[in-house]
Amino acid sequence: MNALDRWLEQRARGLARTTSRRSFLAKLGVVLAGGAALPLLPVARAQAQSGARAAKPGEPPSDTPAGDPANCEYWRHCAIDGFLCSCCGGSQTACPPGTQMSPVTWIGTCKNPQDGKDYIISYNDCCGKDYCGRCSCLQTEGERPVYFPQRSNDINWCMGAESTVYHCSTAIVLGAAVSE
């Protein structure tokens, strides 16, 4: 049912609470497994190790959720809401083909577990095609209501693009942040 739900409803931006949903699905998995730990066949292990060397400078290992731009748990996604462009033909820094990147956006401040530093992340939306429908993700760290636009992930930031139709969201490092 929650699989169902995740499928249906995470497709719609602003509705999704990916992490909790995923944790739910995980729970369900454990239920099915009778609570047992899951021994993996070589296949799975192999898969799990793939891409381990692809990490960019300063980024967590790409075979960990925190280092995988296609994962909702990617470190830059702490205040994102939408479909991950990395799953839609783009990347965490580039829009998929045929879309335009919104010039205006909201920002988050996320801690990079690799260097333990806070970075200012710009979540530019990609616009001009309808919902990508893949890798829906919602995180609300430091997220604020609509009257605080630069901190609100509820807003359709495609408002600033040629077409306001929302496709997916990026997560671009503007720089490190100085907290106080």
Add this chain to the structure above:
Amino acid sequence: MNALDRWLEQRARGLARTTSRRSFLAKLGVVLAGGAALPLLPVARAQAQSGARAAKPGEPPSDTPAGDPANCEYWRHCAIDGFLCSCCGGSQTACPPGTQMSPVTWIGTCKNPQDGKDYIISYNDCCGKDYCGRCSCLQTEGERPVYFPQRSNDINWCMGAESTVYHCSTAIVLGAAVSE
């Protein structure tokens, strides 16, 4: 997963195979119940009996699938494909508010278990609003390819309406049929 699927995908007309899907979900239900028969609490029984008297002349009892216009197994639905207007604000003979009934349509010939007779059913589409999204149903008894239009439920019969946008399908009795 198939719950998921049914949710997702039965929403899209022409993809759904409601009956088999439902039977699958039923199987899954049995699995969860450890294959045991399901004793019902009074609540359920009461529900099951509701509406028993609502049957129209010549129609099967409305508390049976074959007599319930909101059920994919309704006797008139033997060649339908789409969302049941009875679940969308209309009925088996009327379109939901704000939609137009397509003047052109495909027909099926369905046996009425109540009188054992074959009837010619006209599956007029209701048009001008997007997918209703409820009570998706696909049955293909006597259904034929697109080059046999009057027998094809694949065709968007809203082609004949003011707007070709498909909302739901009706199942209207044109009369009894004479087979040979």
Add this chain to the structure above:
Amino acid sequence: MRLKIASIGLVLVAAAAFADVAAEETGGVARTPERWSAHTVWVSDMLLRRSALFDADSAAMLGSVYAGQDLSPVLPLTNAKRREVYVASTYYSRRTHGERPDALVIYDSGTLAPVGEVVLPPKKASNGGGVALGALLDDARFAVVFNQTPANSVSVIDVVERRLVGEIATGGCALVYPAGPRRFGMLCLDGTALAITLDASGTEASRAASEKFFDAANAPVTEKGVRLAPGGGRWLFASFDGTAHEIDFAAQPAPAVKPPWSLFSAAERAGGWRIGGRQHLAFHAASGRLYSLVHRGEADTHKEPGTELWVYDVAKRVKERTIEVPNLGASALRDLMKLPVGGVVDWLLQAALPNEGADAVVVTPDDAPLLLLASSDAPVIAVLDAKKGELLREIHEPGLAIGMLVTP
């Protein structure tokens, strides 16, 4: 079933003789009820981009209105006086691209067919929440639509003359909350509330700001406020930290703010209780009861669904009781598997599946009020007796991705 239809005509003649089910007419189109029951609710859907009208007593869908390419759920403005429904939306000539007109489409509330439209400035705001993006003011004549480009402004529409009156720049203030015959309120980044009053022609007559009453950065109020009195200016907003702020947008000379009160006791706060959800507040004006979805969680979990619904007496500012949120996920799965209510599997599902709670709640305005609870996790709406807190029925397949629940 190898039937030869040489001639439908012939068949029908033959049919008349012995058919038990009489031939029926084609072309029929239903209407919505002449009088909409107090238990009628709009259910918006983000994926279908529509709102469907449901009767919470029969659980039947009565009809629907669809929008354009907006990201937001469609929240129709229902004008009972004129028997019209308004949907403001953004359209593109090629659906996802091309020329963009924004328009307020006018539907007859009986036929739910479009009967007119007013073209709007192509600035309409759109957001995932969909809350407070449009409002019909209480004279049933002027509708206001919030714009964000990201510059904030409001479009004013005269629904009687079916024309755009104009656009009002609103600086650092966003969203629209109806607050009287020709007045609406807004929330501002500086922590104040703004009230804008229109004159008889719909142009701005005056505006006034309240004192600062919240901290937008550290303790912001959510957009999901509830109106305390039909037709009036009094609203209640809750802040992320669980403080209730009562505002009267209609107070003169400026919006007045009452002393805030806390939705949580010190102990509850210590226990980690927080407000949260897409539509986490509901208010029943006749009884003065506030319904608030709450959960246990960390800071910034203001979009988490509520596992409990807490009921408050707003006049006394006290929590009255707790309503357990039903396991909507289990109910939906049970229905998808076509299993009976109260069956063994139902019991198993209720027990085995974690209750993810609800993230939307609404209460009907009548004297026998119903509570509707929905979760973006489940294609089902739970209908409860608001006074007893008991589950009365479920509405299944309300849509693909439930947005908001709106009483007309």
Add this chain to the structure above:
Amino acid sequence: MRLKIASIGLVLVAAAAFADVAAEETGGVARTPERWSAHTVWVSDMLLRRSALFDADSAAMLGSVYAGQDLSPVLPLTNAKRREVYVASTYYSRRTHGERPDALVIYDSGTLAPVGEVVLPPKKASNGGGVALGALLDDARFAVVFNQTPANSVSVIDVVERRLVGEIATGGCALVYPAGPRRFGMLCLDGTALAITLDASGTEASRAASEKFFDAANAPVTEKGVRLAPGGGRWLFASFDGTAHEIDFAAQPAPAVKPPWSLFSAAERAGGWRIGGRQHLAFHAASGRLYSLVHRGEADTHKEPGTELWVYDVAKRVKERTIEVPNLGASALRDLMKLPVGGVVDWLLQAALPNEGADAVVVTPDDAPLLLLASSDAPVIAVLDAKKGELLREIHEPGLAIGMLVTP
């Protein structure tokens, strides 16, 4: 995370000093690969009304094109020669109502951005299957779009001059199958096949019908034919009763039909084996192998998914082997639960969940061909080695409601 951002500027200056992750540029937009691999496949989606381009080797989505309000899945016409992609669609000025233009939107295949369009007669056919509604003829100059109002006709578009050439009435014949540089075939209600040849300007030069070779009422061929030779006129269609019909639309003076052959032995027929599925046939021209989704079922189960994929040598007209269709439902659920491939739960799911089979299959045209299998029951695509029949990988979340699989 109570950060004060007095000045982004300041922050960046400070950052430069010690950040491990360098500041990045905004505004970047990706392109599709300069050369599309032979393992690239379009996956259409009925709910999102789009087709997404996937690389079946990496399982990565490369991009997408979206359509209007058509009921049909979007099947893009890929013009490798001109590096363009065409999507014919129906639009409404208010999405679901208002003015209707039909248009062929032209996309650059590298940017997948619209670069032009040709307005079409507002007659474009739309159906749930979405098969054979449009075709790019092999001179890469003329595209044909099937119209059904319900009167059958074909719109001819010159994609070089980007203009509508005209409309051709086609009587009792429907759908379009490319059959040469300026020729396309159609299937007719009277059980014949029609071939229409265009002249250099795109207007009809000649048409010719085959002899009757199928019974539309009692043993119709499905719309889901496969082309036997790239650029040529030879196609294979299967009838509901499992008979294979080979047609050469390019034969002179008229389309020629080979003697039919059976996809099932008498024993298999007796065993209830039937063809079925939304896209139940695939053909690999280089090896002459036909892939057919089959299931056990009653009459009129032509839309049931296939539990097995049978492989035929078309030249020899013999069944060569059987490929078991993987349990796509179990795979999708395992992925949704974020469980590992080959884990205990995976094994349990594979064993416990009935295999609902696949209703769409396609094979890539290269010498190391991949088979892609999809089911409307599962948000996953299985990628198999076509020669060995072994599962290589899965593509998860390909969309919300998989329509068809189309090689560019």
